Amino acid sequence: MIPAPFGLLAELTHRCPLACPYCSNPLALEPRADELDTGAWADVFRQAARLGALQVHLSGGEPGARRDLRDITAAAHAAGLYTNLITSGIGMDVGRLRGLKDVGLDHVQLSVQDTQAESADRIAGYAGAHARKLALAGAITEAGLALTVNAVIHRANIERLAEMVALAASLGADRVEIAHAQYYGWALRNRDALMPTRAQVQAAMTTLDRLRAEYEGQLVIDAVIPDYYARRPKPCMGGWARRSLNVTPSGRVLPCHAAETIPALEFWSVRDHSLAEIWLHSPAFNAFRGEDWMREPCRSCTHRHEDFGGCRCQALALAGHATEADPACALSPHHAAMAEMAERASESGVSDYVYRGR
Amino acid sequence: MAENAEAGPKPRLAPGVRLHFDTTRNAWLLLSPERVIETEGPAHEILRRCDGTRTVGEIIDELAAIYEAERAVIEADVLEMMTELRNKRLVRP
Numbered sequence A: 001m002i003p004a005p006f007g008l009l010a011e012l013t014h015r016c017p018l019a020c021p022y023c024s025n026p027l028a029l030e031p032r033a034d035e036l037d038t039g040a041w042a043d044v045f046r047q048a049a050r051l052g053a054l055q056v057h058l059s060g061g062e063p064g065a066r067r068d069l070r071d072i073t074a075a076a077h078a079a080g081l082y083t084n085l086i087t088s089g090i091g092m093d094v095g096r097l098r099g100l101k102d103v104g105l106d107h108v109q110l111s112v113q114d115t116q117a118e119s120a121d122r123i124a125g126y127a128g129a130h131a132r133k134l135a136l137a138g139a140i141t142e143a144g145l146a147l148t149v150n151a152v153i154h155r156a157n158i159e160r161l162a163e164m165v166a167l168a169a170s171l172g173a174d175r176v177e178i179a180h181a182q183y184y185g186w187a188l189r190n191r192d193a194l195m196p197t198r199a200q201v202q203a204a205m206t207t208l209d210r211l212r213a214e215y216e217g218q219l220v221i222d223a224v225i226p227d228y229y230a231r232r233p234k235p236c237m238g239g240w241a242r243r244s245l246n247v248t249p250s251g252r253v254l255p256c257h258a259a260e261t262i263p264a265l266e267f268w269s270v271r272d273h274s275l276a277e278i279w280l281h282s283p284a285f286n287a288f289r290g291e292d293w294m295r296e297p298c299r300s301c302t303h304r305h306e307d308f309g310g311c312r313c314q315a316l317a318l319a320g321h322a323t324e325a326d327p328a329c330a331l332s333p334h335h336a337a338m339a340e341m342a343e344r345a346s347e348s349g350v351s352d353y354v355y356r357g358r
Numbered sequence B: 001m002a003e004n005a006e007a008g009p010k011p012r013l014a015p016g017v018r019l020h021f022d023t024t025r026n027a028w029l030l031l032s033p034e035r036v037i038e039t040e041g042p043a044h045e046i047l048r049r050c051d052g053t054r055t056v057g058e059i060i061d062e063l064a065a066i067y068e069a070e071r072a073v074i075e076a077d078v079l080e081m082m083t084e085l086r087n088k089r090l091v092r093p
Helices: A038-051 A069-078 A094-102 A117-124 A129-142 A158-170 A185-189 A198-214 A275-281 A283-287 A312-319 A335-346 B041-047 B056-067 B071-087
Strands: A007-011 A055-059 A082-087 A107-112 A146-153 A175-180 A220-224 A244-247 B018-022 B027-032 B035-039
Touching: A007 A038, A038 A069, A038 A275, A055 A069, A069 A082, A069 A094, A094 A129, A107 A129, A107 A158, A117 A129, A129 A146, A146 A158, A158 A175, A158 A198, A198 A220, A198 A335, A244 A275, A275 A283, A312 A335, B035 B041, B041 B056, B041 B071, B056 B071
Parallel strands: A007 A055, A007 A244, A055 A082, A082 A107, A107 A146, A146 A175, A175 A220
Antiparallel strands: B018 B027, B027 B035
């Protein structure tokens, strides 16, 4: 019996004014002409809700690049889904936000790149972005919408973790996500420029513990741990095809946003199949569902029910095959090489980014 | 910090937090950004009363009546849960 998904990540578009070097979109960005239209998205949301999904994350690219964002949001709400807007803040304004709230938007997640405008704008590849984000944060809370601040952490900003959390608190956020860069796609290409040193990561973990105590009751701090220096892998996606699905701008349905980095997986599209058929029967979703695909050391490991062998995309990228254990795991034969590679990247001296989509 | 449960504020779910009955899983769920928490029993009875119309004292009274339990026992449980809900930014104030 395959359980129902909880969440749907709707990549409404890959268009974005920013060009962050760790963008989670694929290296091959989908063009505007291929994007699903308003009605197709509305149908996806109704199907997702029928399938048992509870939350939709309206993401991109920058979802604000869609002129029909209000109608899309309204359709998600009408389908009965909890609607979360994941935005860079660029292209959004008070008027649009109020409009989204009026049609049922529940929550906004706003990205910030750094606490210093000059550095933040350099990371985003967009002059003036930081100031506009701060202004929009005010508009979000003024509109009565719940706000989460998301900060992707890497070598250029990791030393300002405490300032980042303080900024989130001052912007009126209820929650801040400290998300260490995940090295797939664009971030993998920029790994030398992004990877923090081991010492920086250790200091950041200590700082995080202190901040959690300091902000208790005021701000929830969620952190995605930097797994290149970890000993245990993260339970990536809560397990492959177990909890959520991702629909790309053109309607391809993926078990996670990086899944297309695994060659030979067959993805189905909402243009050809129902979402339920895709969730239950598509080859990509069934490729790593359950535990039958596992090799040693995962196959007989006592941790396999909790971490699901870690991340399939990372296993492919660093261990050479998607059925290997995630090398973030100390039990992987590739673990030491991963840590060494992280250290080499962190000391590479590279500071120029390959900007997304440019 | 002791709370004045009788005359204190009337808690409500925070913005971006909703209680939702899920027909697929046949369960009450608390939906919040990036989180889905199944609620049942006393926790659910407390959460559904966080609607801005009752003081914490009134919530305690109602739970004591439903569960036919000693008020002091219920009070300790409710206050503990209210603290936890506030720390998780799920309920205000």
